[in-house]
Amino acid sequence: MKLKQVIEEAKFLSANDRALLAHCLISSLETQHEEDVDAAWSSLAEQRIDELEAGEVQAVSWDEIKSQLKRPS
Secondary structure, three states: OOHHHHHHHHOOOOHHHHHHHHHHHHHHHOOOOOHHHHHHHHHHHHHHHHHHHOOOOOOOOHHHHHHHHHOOO
């Protein structure tokens, strides 16, 4: 499959799948891989999910984040 075709096909993926694809591509460029990094990210993700499920924090939509970034400080 040629690069242009891959890019065009990727446009039909969901936002989550495109993000995962981007992550995988970027990760494939890394020449050194620290074993503890994946474990740390996994632990942080689990912690965030637990906080959401316990009601300790509230999720914020991407639209809200963009809106906040556009507001003058």
